Amino acid sequence: MKLLVPVKRVIDSNVKARVKPDQTGVDLANVKMAMNPFCEIAVEEAVRLKEKGVATEVVLVSIGPQQAQETIRTGLAMGGDRGILIVSDTDPEPLAVAKLLKAVVDEEKPDLVLMGKQAIDGDNNAVGQMLSALLDWPQATFASKVEISGGKAAVIREVDGGLQTVEVQLPAVITADLRLNEPRYASLPNIMKAKKKEIAMKTVADYGVDVAPRLKVLKVAEPAKRSAGVKLETAADLVGKLKNEAGVI
Amino acid sequence: MAVLVVADNDNAHLRDSTNKTVTAALAVSSDVDVLVMGQGAKAVADAAAKIEGVRKVLLAESADLGHAVAEAQAATVVGLMGGYDAVLVPATAGGKNFAPRVAAKLDVAIISDVLAIVSADTFTRPIYAGNALETVQSSDAKKVLTVRATAFKAAGEGGSASVESASAGADAAKTKFVSEEMVKSDRPELTAAKIVVSGGRAMGSAEEFHKVIEPLADKLGAAVGASRAAVDAGYAPNDYQVGQTGKVVAPELYIAIGISGAIQHLAGMKDSKVIVAINKDADAPIFQVADYGLVADYKNAVPELMDALTAIGK
Numbered sequence: 001m002k003l004l005v006p007v008k009r010v011i012d013s014n015v016k017a018r019v020k021p022d023q024t025g026v027d028l029a030n031v032k033m034a035m036n037p038f039c040e041i042a043v044e045e046a047v048r049l050k051e052k053g054v055a056t057e058v059v060l061v062s063i064g065p066q067q068a069q070e071t072i073r074t075g076l077a078m079g080g081d082r083g084i085l086i087v088s089d090t091d092p093e094p095l096a097v098a099k100l101l102k103a104v105v106d107e108e109k110p111d112l113v114l115m116g117k118q119a120i121d122g123d124n125n126a127v128g129q130m131l132s133a134l135l136d137w138p139q140a141t142f143a144s145k146v147e148i149s150g151g152k153a154a155v156i157r158e159v160d161g162g163l164q165t166v167e168v169q170l171p172a173v174i175t176a177d178l179r180l181n182e183p184r185y186a187s188l189p190n191i192m193k194a195k196k197k198e199i200a201m202k203t204v205a206d207y208g209v210d211v212a213p214r215l216k217v218l219k220v221a222e223p224a225k226r227s228a229g230v231k232l233e234t235a236a237d238l239v240g241k242l243k244n245e246a247g248v249i
Numbered sequence: 250m251a252v253l254v255v256a257d258n259d260n261a262h263l264r265d266s267t268n269k270t271v272t273a274a275l276a277v278s279s280d281v282d283v284l285v286m287g288q289g290a291k292a293v294a295d296a297a298a299k300i301e302g303v304r305k306v307l308l309a310e311s312a313d314l315g316h317a318v319a320e321a322q323a324a325t326v327v328g329l330m331g332g333y334d335a336v337l338v339p340a341t342a343g344g345k346n347f348a349p350r351v352a353a354k355l356d357v358a359i360i361s362d363v364l365a366i367v368s369a370d371t372f373t374r375p376i377y378a379g380n381a382l383e384t385v386q387s388s389d390a391k392k393v394l395t396v397r398a399t400a401f402k403a404a405g406e407g408g409s410a411s412v413e414s415a416s417a418g419a420d421a422a423k424t425k426f427v428s429e430e431m432v433k434s435d436r437p438e439l440t441a442a443k444i445v446v447s448g449g450r451a452m453g454s455a456e457e458f459h460k461v462i463e464p465l466a467d468k469l470g471a472a473v474g475a476s477r478a479a480v481d482a483g484y485a486p487n488d489y490q491v492g493q494t495g496k497v498v499a500p501e502l503y504i505a506i507g508i509s510g511a512i513q514h515l516a517g518m519k520d521s522k523v524i525v526a527i528n529k530d531a532d533a534p535i536f537q538v539a540d541y542g543l544v545a546d547y548k549n550a551v552p553e554l555m556d557a558l559t560a561i562g563k
C-alpha cells in the first residue's frame with residue numbers, strides 16, 4: 001500500500017507572527033520556519049504504518065519555495081521514502097493546493113492520502129476536505145486514531161462534543177489531529193540517509209491546473225492589543241473586582 | 250441575492266452559533282434562509298423558524314445527515330446552491346468538516362473563520378493563530394464562508410418563518426458511521442457560555458482536574474475548558490480544548506488556572522471580555538493578557554476563591 005503525505009513549510013509554531021508595517025502581509029524575513037506540526041503528525045503516522053508492514057511506500061509532496069526541500073528532507077529523515085517538490089513562489093489558496101494534490105494523486109495513485117488537518121499559517125483547515133471532494137474519495141478528518149485492514153480504515157475523529165468513529169473505504173483522505181501520535185525526532189543516521197533520498201523537482205506549470213487566486217488580499221492588520229491588567233493579592237480581592245469593577249459575576 | 254445559513258444542531262437542539270451566523274448573513278443580504286440537516290430534526294427546524302430575520306427554513310433529513318457525514322452534508326448544500334449566492338456555515342469542527350467540500354464542488358474559494366463582513370464580497374478572517382487579520386475580496390460568483398460565531402451577536406427570537414422540506418444529498422457510498430462517544434454534561438456549551446473556567450497542565454491528573462476545575466465552574470454556572478497540554482495528558486476530553494486548533498471562546502469571564510498562555514491557547518480566548526489568570530509563575534505569558542491576576546499556587550488560590558464566592562452568596 002502506497003501513502004501520499006503532503007507537507008507544508010510554515011512559520012515555526014513557537015514564533016509569534018508579526019504584521020508588516022505596510023499591512024501587506026506577515027513578515028517572514030529571517031523568521032524560523034519548520035514543517036507544519038499537523039503535517040509532522042501525518043508523516044509520523046505514515047511511517048508507523050510502514051513500520052507495521054501495512055504500507056510499503058511513503059511519498060512526501062510539498063508545494064512551496066525552493067527551501068521547502070528542507071521540509072521534505074525532515075520528513076524523509078523521519079522515514080519517508082521519496083519526495084516531490086512543486087516549486088511555487090506564491091502561497092496558493094487551499095482550492096489550488098487541492099487541485100495540485102489531485103494531479104499528484106492521479107499520477108502517483110496512492111491508496112491513502114494522510115495529511116494534517118490545518119496549516120498553522122493560513123489556519124484554513126480545508127485542503128484535505130477539498131481534495132477528497134475533487135477526487136470523490138471518502139474523507140475522515142480530525143483523526144485521533146487510524147486502523148487499517150481489509151481495504152478499509154477505521155478512524156476515530158475529534159468532533160464537537162466528543163469522539164466519532166467512522167469507517168472509510170480506501171482509497172481515502174485522512175486528516176490528522178493533535179492526538180493521533182507524537183512525532184519522533186529523526187536520528188542522526190536517518191538524517192544522513194535522508195540526504196541521499198530522491199526529491200523530484202516540479203513546477204506548478206507541470207500539472208496544468210488553474211491555480212489563479214480567487215481572493216484578493218486587501219489588507220493584513222494586527223488585531224487589537226490587550227494590555228496586561230493588575231495582579232491582586234488575595235482571592236477575596238479578585239472576587240471584589242469581578243463583582244464590583246467588572247460586573248461579570 | 251439570497252444567502253443560505255446552515256444550522257448547527259445535534260438533531261434535537263439548535264445551537265446558538267446558528268443565531269450568530271444569521272446575524273453575519275444579514276450583513277450580506279436581507280434574504281436569509283436556514284438549512285437544517287439532520288434526522289428527526291423537525292424541532293430544530295421549528296426553533297430556526299423563530300430566529301428573527303429568517304425568510305424560510307429548509308429541512309433535509311436522512312440517516313447520513315443525522316450522523317453529520319460530510320459527503321452527504323456537502324451534497325445537500327451543493328444541491329441547493331442554484332438558488333443562493335452565498336452559504337454561511339458556523340465554524341465548528343462539524344462546519345469545517347463539510348464546508349470546504351462544498352467550495353471544492355462549486356469550484357470556489359473557502360473563506361474560513363470569518364470575523365467580520367465588510368461587504369457582500371469582502372471579509373475579515375484571522376490567520377497565524379489570530380496574530381494577523383486578513384481582509385479578502387472574493388471574485389467568485391458564489392461564496393462559501395465559515396463564520397466564527399463568537400464575533401457576531403445572536404439574532405433574536407420572534408420570527409415566524411415557514412418550514413419546507415428539502416431533498417437530502419445521497420448517502421455516502423464509501424463512508425460509514427460506526428459509533429460516537431459524546432461527553433455528557435449539564436454545564437453550558439463551551440463556545441456559548443458566559444463564564445468559562447479552564448485548567449492546564451498544572452492539574453497533573455484527571456482526578457485533580459475534576460476536583461479543582463469542575464466545582465469552581467459549577468459554582469459560577471460556567472463551562473469547562475482546557476489547554477492542549479491538559480487534553481493531551483488525558484486530564485480533560487478533547488472537546489474541552491480551547492485554542493487555535495480547538496474551540497474559540499469569547500465569554501464575559503474566562504478564568505485560566507495553571508495555564509501558561511502559549512500563542513495557540515491565547516488564539517482561542519483572547520477576545521474574552523474579562524480574563525483572570527491564576528498561575529504560580531509571575532512571568533507566565535498569560536498575565537500579559539489577563540485583566541486580573543493571582544500569582545499563586547492554585548492549590549491554595551482555588552479553595553480561597555471558592556470561599557470568597559460563597560461569602561458573596563454564590
Ligand SMILES: Cc1cc2nc3c(=O)[nH]c(=O)nc-3n(C[C@H](O)[C@H](O)[C@H](O)COP(=O)(O)OP(=O)(O)OC[C@H]3O[C@@H](n4cnc5c(N)ncnc54)[C@H](O)[C@@H]3O)c2cc1C
Binds near residue numbers: 451513517529
Ligand atoms: C500545532 C499546535 C497546535 C496547538 N493548539 C493548541 C490549542 O488549540 N490550545 C492550546 O491550549 N494549546 C495548543 N497548543 C499547545 C501550546 O503550544 C502549549 O503547549 C499549551 O497550550 C500549554 O498548555 P498549558 O499552558 O496547560 O501547559 P504549560 O505551558 O506547561 O503551563 C503550565 C502552567 O501552569 C503553571 N503552574 C504549574 N503548577 C502550578 C500550580 N501549582 N499553581 C499555579 N500554576 C501552576 C506553570 O507556571 C505554567 O505556566 C498547540 C501547539 C501546537 C504546536
